[in-house]
Amino acid sequence: MNNVQTRLIDAAADGALVLTSNKRLARYLRSIYDREMQQRGKCVWPTPQIVSLDGWLSRNLAELGESWRLLDGFPALRLWEQVIEEDAAGSELELLQLTATARKAQEAHQLLVEYDCRLDGLSLTEDQRAFLRWQKRYLQRCQEHQWLDRAGLPGLIFTAMRNGQLAVPGQVLLAGFDQSNPALQMLEDVIVQHGGTVRNVQPEVDLSARIHRHPCADARQEIEQASRWARRLLEQGAESIGIVVPDLQTHRSRIERVFREQIDPAASLSMAEDESAFSLSLGSPLAETGPIHAALEILATGFRMTIDQASFLLRTPYLRGGQAESDQRAKLDVWLRSFRQQMITCKRLAELAEAEAGADEIAKCLQTMLEGAGDGSRRTPGDWAGHFDRLLLDAGWPGERSLSSAEYQMAKAWQDKLLPALASLDRVCRPMDRSKALSLLRRLAGEIEFQLEAPTGAVQVVGLLESAGLDFEHLWVMGMGEDVLPAPARPNPFLPIDLQVCNQMPHASADRELDFARSVIDRLKAASPDVVFSYPLREGDCELRPSPLISALDPAELELIATHDPRQLMRSPETRLAEEADSRGPALTGERGEGGTGILKDQALCPFRAFVHYRLRGHELDRSQPGIDAMTRGDLLHRVLEYFWRDVGNQQRLLELGQDTLTDKIGDHVEQAIDDIFAGQSRPAETLLDLEKDRLTGLVGEWLTDVEAARSTFEIHELEQEHFEQIGPLKIRTVIDRIDRLVDGSRVVLDYKTGMSKVDGLLGERLLEPQLPIYAVAASDSKADGVAFAQVRRGDCRMLGIARDDGLLPKVPGVRNSKPLQELGVGDWMQLLGYWRQQLEQLATDFVSGEARVDPVSYDKACQYCDLAGLCRIGEARYQSEPGEVVS
Amino acid sequence: MTPAPIADQEQRAAAINPRRSFIVQAPAGSGKTELLIQRFLALLGRVDRPQQVLAITFTRKAAAEMRHRLLSALESAQDDTPPEESHRLLTWQLARQALQQDKNLTWNLLQNPSLLSIQTIDSFNASLVRRMPWLTRLGGVPDLAESPEQLYLAAAENLLNRLGTAHPGCDQLKLLMAHLDNRMDRLQQMLVDMLRKRDQWLRHLVGIKSENSRCLLESGLKQLVESCLAGLAEHLPAAFHEELLACGRTAAANLWDQGERPLLCLTDLDWLPAAAVEHLAVWQGIADLLLTGGGDLRKPGGVNVKLGFPTSDKPAKERMQQLLRSLEGSPEFVSRLAQTRELPTCRYGEGQWRVLQALIELLPLLVGELWLVFRSEGQADFSEIALKAQQALGSVDDPSDLLLKLDNGLQHILVDEFQDTSWLQYDLLKVLTAGWQNGDGRTLFLVGDPMQSIYRFREAEVGLFLRTFQRGLGESGVLLEPLRLSCNFRSQQGIVEWVNRSFSAIFPRQVDEASGAVPVAEAVAVREVLPGAACCLHAFNGRDDSAEADRVVDLVRRARTENPSQRVAILVRSRTHLPEILHLLRHNGLSYQAQDIDLLGERPAALDILALTRALLHRGDRLAWLTVLRAPWCALRLVDLHALVDGAPRATVPTLLQSSDRLQQLSEDAKKRVGRILPILETGMTRRGRLPLRQLVEACWLALGGPACYDHEGVEDAALVFDLLETLQQGGDLPALDSLEKGLATLFSAPDTNADASLQVMTIHKAKGLEFDQVILPGLGRKPRSGDAALLRWLEHPEFGLLLAPIAPRDGSEQDPIYKLIGKLEKEKQDLETARLLYVAATRARNRLHLLGSARENAGGELKPDRGSLLETLWPVVEAEFADQALACENEVTASIVLPLRRLPLDWQQPELTAAPLPKVVDVGKASDVDGQDEDVPFTGWEQQSRRHIGTLVHALLEQVALQGIDSWLSRDTEPRNSMLERQLSALGVPRPELPVALERTLRAVQKTVESQRGRWILERHEQADCELALSGLVEGRVIHAVIDRTFIADGVRWVIDYKTSSPQQGETEEAFVLREKDHYRRQMESYVELMRAMDPGRVVWAALYFPLCDQWIEYS
Ligand code: SF4
Secondary structure, three states, X not given: OOHHXXXXXXXXXXXXXXXXXXXXXXXXXXXXXXXXXXXXXXXEEEOOOXXXXXXXXXXXXXXXXXXXXXXXXXXXXXXXXXHHHXXXXXXXOOOOOHHHHHHHHHHHHHHHHHOOOOXXXXXXXXXXXXXXXXXXXXXXXXXXXXXXXXXXXXXXXXXXXXXXXXXXXOEEEEEOOOOOOHHHHHXXXXXXXXXXXXXEEOOOOOOOOEEEEEEEOOHHHHHHHHHHHHHHHHHOOOOOEEEEXXXXXXXXXXXXXXXXXXXXXXXXXXXXXXHOOOOOOOOEEHHHOHHHHHHHHHHHOOOEEEHHHHHHHHHOOOOOOOOXXXXXXXXHHHHHHOOOOOEEEHHHHHHHHHHOOOOHHHHHHHHHHHHHHXXXXXXXXXXXXXXXXXXXHHOOOOOOOOOOHHHHHHHHHHHHHHHHHHHHHHHOOOOEOHHHHHHHHHHHHHHOXXXXXOOOOOEEEEXXXXXXXXXXXXXXXXXXXXXXXXXXXXXXXXXXXXXXXXXXXXXXXXXXXXHHHHHHHHHHHOOOOEEEEEEEOEEOOEEOOEOOOOOOOEEOOOOOOOXXXXXXXXXXXXXXXXXXXXXXXXXXXXXXXXXXXXXXXXXXXXXXXXXXXXXHOOOOOXXXXXXXXXXXXXXXXXXXXXXXXXXXXXXXXXXXXXHHHHHHHHXXXXXXHHHHHHOOOOOOOHHHHHHHHHHXXXXXXXXXXXXXXXXXXXXXEEEEEEEEEEEOOEEEEEEEEEEEEEOOOOEEEEXXXXXXXXXXXXXXXXXXXXXXXXXXXXXXXXXXXXXXXXXXXXXXXXXXXXXXXXXXXXXXXXXXXXXXXXXXXXXXXXXXXHHHHHHHHHHHHHHHHOEOOOOOOOOOOOHHHOOOHHHHOHHHHHHOOOOOOOEX | XXXXXXXXXXXXXXXXXXXXXXXXXXXXXXXXXXXXXXXXXXXXXXXXXXHHEEEXXXXXXXXXXXXXXXXXXXXXXXXXXXXXXXXXXXXXXXXXXHHHHHHHOOOOOOOOHHHOEEEEHHHHHHHHHXXXXXXXXXXXXXXXXXXXXXXXHHHHXXXXXXXXXXXXXXXXXXXXHHHOOOOHHHHHHHHHHHHHOHHHHHHHHHHHOOOOHHHHHHHHHHHHHXXXXXXXXXXXXXXXXXXXXXXXXXHHHHHOOOOOOHHHHHOOOOOOOOOOHHXXXXXXXXXXXXXXXXXXXXXXXXXXXXXXXXXXXXXXXXXXXXXXXXXXXXXXXXXHHHHHOOXXXXXXXXXXXXXXXXXXXXXXXXXXXXXXXXXXXXXXXXXXXXXXXXXXXXXXXXXXXHXXXXXXXXXXXXXXXXXXXXXXXXXXXXXXXXXXXXXXXXXXXXXXXXXXXXXXXXXXXXXXXXXXXXXXXXXXXXXXXXXXXXXXXXXXXXXXXXXXXXXXXXXXXXXXXXXXXXXXXXXXXXXXXXXXXXXXXXXXXXXXXXXXXXXXXXHHHXXXXXXXXXXXXXXXXXXXXXXXXXXHHHHOOOOXXXXXXXXXXXXXXXXXXXXXXXXXXXXXXXXXXXXXXXXXXXXXXXXXXXXXXOOOOOOOHHHHHHOHHXXXXXXXXXXXXXXXXXXXXXXXXXXXXXXXXXXXXXXXXXXXXXXXXXXXXXHHHHHHHHHHHXXXXXXXXXXXXXHHHHHHOOXXXXXXXXXXXXXXXXXXXXXXXXXXXXXXXXXXXXXXXXXXXXOEEEEEEOOXXXXXXXXXXXXXXXXXXXXXXXXXXXXXXXXXXXXXXXXXXXXXXXXXXXXXXXXXXXXXXXXXOOOOOHHHHHHHHHHHHHHHHOEEOOOOOOOOOOXXXXXXXXXXXXXXXXXOOOOOOOOEEXXXXXXXXXXXXXXXXXXXXXXXXXXXXXXXXXXXXXXXXXHHHHOOOHHHHHHHHHHHHHHHOOOHHHHHHHHHHHHHHHHHHHHOHHHHHHHOOOEEEEEEEEEEEEEOOEEEEEEEEEEEEEOOEEEEEEEOOOOOOOOOOHHHHHHHHHHHOHHHHHHHXXXXXXXXXXXXXXXXXXXXXXXXXXXXX
């Protein structure tokens, strides 16, 4: 206890009133008081009168019986927002940040009241004139309801004291006020008038104190060094260590983490926050905690949702059945994603869940949410609060896991803090619809802080303002960069600058900031006999300078304890990883390969890929695409062409169809294809489908007229027929899009492509497009005289491939005229088939044997479009510093 | 010693004259920062307030550096001894004057450095917004979006969601979708691209919404086309006019029945076409006559019947041949003529206009959607801030109030890197200086080097520098005196000379504002020439990345041997040109610092964490689970992975891991490995939601032994991934499963801080403003990736205004000539910028420069650089040498890689982790939390809250009654009293619909109490009575803070009474209720009694609960 505190405690014990700048300091002084009383051997004592100034004012208001008049916190802010909104109504753009504006306006109002200033007669900017309008409206509303705001509170209370309505305290001590302000001035006047005394107790720098500055490379290093400094002090038995951080909000989570890592490293591995003996409990917005986030998501579920919203509901543990049905729900999620659509209706999702075995609970939950979403009534926020709460209960929130103590506190904050905060808006809000209430709720959840309940420990981390009046054995003040103390002036935009400067309002000018900075630094210097001011030397690529107010201090010679960061400990001594060759899985038992021609394609691109995709069945989850995704569009096209040719059968009939009949026919098949493809899953919006129908009709028409009708006569031999082909040791199921028979009896195999196609994959050294060759070389009864990709693409419809001879297919060369084949030394069709067969068999043999080397043809062709880069660890090839030794 | 005056001494001296305004061209190495500092100091010495001088820099780094140097200058000027070097001396003198002014006017600059306004344009804009929250409609400076792309995407999605609704924009969207082959993904991406660049086109769209927009746009086009034609006509030598017309007539006459072709326009033509759009067809006819399809001048041998010159008409044919031969001397004419073929007719086609119109209508809606997205996120991007700041500031003619106020304050503006100014910034500057007059004491100072303008992709428009240099800022603005610095303090003479020589061949000769053509400004070296070649070419025949990489390594090695302390940089145009080189550097044990080179998303450590995150979040993500099992901490062999999942394609991996049958199939090694990690993963899964996601995943990763699995860099990478995870996480989950992956794709891994800083690897853009002893430029032969076609092309032409064209339909049809024309103009600008990029790269070198690049042999065996490559730009300079030098390269062979499985050894153990000793903390409690958690059964419905509020109010009322007497309650008028109570309840937080019930309950409680005998007794006057008595004290060793509702002495007994506003639950009897409550509050009441006994020793103390609502009384004995 330092001498300031002794004075405060003694005075409080004598019944004096101690007013503090904030609640934290009041709590702190009370705890010192308690300790002192214990030390004096007392078992009981009257609770001393140590309160924050705000608390004391409110208490007085209650005594006047008028506490109901006080419009404070969220309702007050909301009222400002409303008057601003009303003023802005009809203007072209809504304000981007309504709340921030309301805060500034509120602050301006407060300043005007506090400093007893008026804007009349001053020349104002447009912003300031707007403020004046808002303020007028705001005051009107307040008057109507007899509301009183924080700004008006001191005036009211002190007047009441003057009038004798309230008792005037005799002896008052002020603690933790860096600078005086008009309210304090008023307080002093009243009390002195009534013969009392007011003393502002300011700490004084102890001349023997050790006060140093300490440069650090960057903010990260500051935190790390502070934590190691603190650990060392703890090991030496220190009991109170203060860390003051000007920009606590930004660094909070890093500080919490790094201090935990250094002070209780095992806790950073434990995945259970509440188990650590060490806690800083710095708090975070309620909305960021698991249960509350889930609650907000559940409430936000509407008729339509994105796949990610659906996925959240399917995976969250905070719904009924979240544990028991987790496996089924995960699978449902995977299935849902396979539609590759961005949105799904809640109704459809519920239906799918109902159909899925073992997902009954989620189906019911979705039903509940759907009913909630349908509530179209208008209610007050408080009324909505009750509705929201009931919906959550019906959905089984907060789930069936037993709650950890942290979760318990979070869920409790929902009821004790969040919903009441929403209800408190009833005073200023009219009934509103559900979504508006929900957005208010969301906002409140984002603003209300959640702090795990934990006693104040030996290490305390506080912001610059909250540190007022606190006292530590050791103190580290971080982030003392050039623009922190003094900070650049930040006058309120709604008040003329001159007015602010003349009245010395906070932040009005650089001089004012410098004054303030000086008093803060002085008070920090007095807050401990051992103070370190640290500052970062750079941020990103910018060099920084220390605050000029500390740059003259001596540099500290800190002894830091060796790091306890588990990361570092795990790396020293460096572990040598064992390395071994592992590029082969077990051989395939049985000869059937599941997966068709894709197997060989992958095997050709990279053996590892084929192994994972077709033996381990590992794929990334499907990704949704806006509109109708490419794959579905491809499927649709295949379908339409299949239906069409099933119907029409040969080129002759195609040519006989008149233009109108043709278009009608195509249209019918398009309708049919769309109905069939989207049957079992989720049907996209009709507008999209209409566009797609038009597109398909046009495209198919273009293809049929430009290519099919113009080529030499053919008839359909096979359509989408399933085959089982034996390739070396492997039997593969293939579906051939189409085989045509030409007049001379030759057959050509076609594969539809909707993208830009290239023949390279057929004719290169590695066979990257095996599906056509597989059929061509198959030993079965078929025989093929040409293979081609049928590229069905707007404005670019054509065939690309290779044939026994020229002229079988439009613009498809015969083997003899193919340049790449000449380079390969392939001279005729039979040779080509032989070449293909050999390649295919090699691939098949490799696959069957379990060959799984990580060996992509090239980055561009294979890895760029591969989902396995994480599993195959190809990155290691690139980033490993030295080639590893391989043990077989 | 006074050194000889340097070449540009006079210019430098002029530049710090604080009374005059200048625009300064300051080439690479000319020491312009020092000049800026000197001027800033000189200005400080004259102004009333330091804020009257504003310096605007291009980057935060530059701002920080300038501030740093200014303050250092001021600090060292406190020292009375002048420095010796002359340029320092000047700075010192100026700083002394500034300090004097500081002292005279008591600014206290050194204590209050924030008085110096040195800002980036972004922070300056932000400061405007801060002062105009309402006028800008931003409501204060918004948070900057970390990834604005996501927000653009959301806006595009929202716009696209209007499809199929009745909202405005739906029809336009339909039109565009059809135009783009129904590719919504493409459209979405294009919209996103448009949003990214909206600061460029937005202001145009506002102007062209009106009806006559088509006219306006078409007239701009017309002017453009006509200016091209004018240039063409000018280059047609007058001597050939007659010949040309005659040949044209002949050809046309002979071909009139041979089908449509352009030259038929020449039929009977006896006048030369003018530079008018209407005559475009005629010009195209001439092109048809004179040029081949490829755009070259026809060879005389090619004049034949097909061209309308049959051999039968020999004189005509010869005439034509003669004409062609003479035209060979006019290549400029030929190339311009070729261009006419591509010129548009200046009228939009109907379909095209519909699309353009749809875009013009749709894009503002898109911007509106973006605003809504910004609003809901409370974030915005730089552009928004700039756009809004400027809008609010007003224009030159219509200034806002704030501008007028600013105007009094701002006296001098200094702008650095003026060559990279965008239109938006240019306009801002114009507005800020509107009304400034030369000689009125206010000055403007612009510095930059147009030769180093390389930020076109960020809207930099070098033409603005050129314009300002020639004509000053705006029409009526301040006149700027142009100054040129020429001394180069950086590079040795050899380099300077090479640069002078090369770039006079590479850069255009003429200034052209429209295309941004900047001729070379030759520099004068201050440093003397060094022995040896200053610039070395390393030529390769055919692209071979590994051969080039070998050479790079070799050069680095040589540089090291030559002088180990010299700083070497490897600069590339794109980071994708680096993998081979970096790989080889590592392989050879050469450590380097690489900035923004490696994508985090490609690093194994990052990918492992990605998989771990996804596995913890999603049981069904099979690939993620397999990856977790394969990562070094577990590293299952393929055989074991297979055994685990074989035959169960639909099962989730965690389920399989929990099946003992499955686990039995695994090898012993795998069993142990799985046994080690499975409990960790299971804990991780069950703790989901309780911890922030970052903390959960990181803890899991640490528990798995993650850090032991990678090298130092891997652990650094991991730290970045976790930081990213933290910014993305939402309530223990991710906003979307792939958001982490997407985030990783945009981040770079951190530079290796342990690495040797004397070898740096970066892109040329990053190297701007830096210098190195040796600079190695590999990959000059590589061409850049081509960008996607934009939805809309636009160009702001200095003379012809806005040019606009929409993308062609995706149906394979011809690209539209207007779209193409704008594309061509853009390409022209781009090519000029490429040359400047090369200039920037070359001028980084102090001592030596190495150029590495490959060209390819064309069909004729000639070496040619790839189109668009830097080598192509450099070609005129190196062509001759290149052919001599070039080494033929083997065709690229990709060596097979052997990738071993890396495994954390089975016997690996966590290091011992010890906690620091923590002192015991004493817990302070309220008396009511003695019972801990289950005080109320939570989550049974929210009605409890209203009860609590009723309780609070009843307590307060009872206190009042006790203090003021029962009559005070009874005597009040019920009407106003009740409405007051209702307000109080409402203020406490009782929802409006529940007010009547709550009021009734409150009244009932008080009423019952004052009516009951017991109640009256409690509230009556008593000896030593107190309400809400606050006591502290020790109970069972704990400090307790208690507030006792009512206490007094009656009949010698000290009563401690607590009010409880609960009542029996439904179906509960009063007896049961009383028992339950008595039990429930026993501990609390006991502690009160204990406190009271200590307070009033020797007195009998009794405790009791009183239930106002049901007038129940429970005594504890
Ligand atoms: S990323 Fe490349 S190396 Fe890895 S599996 Fe895919 S193709 Fe093979």
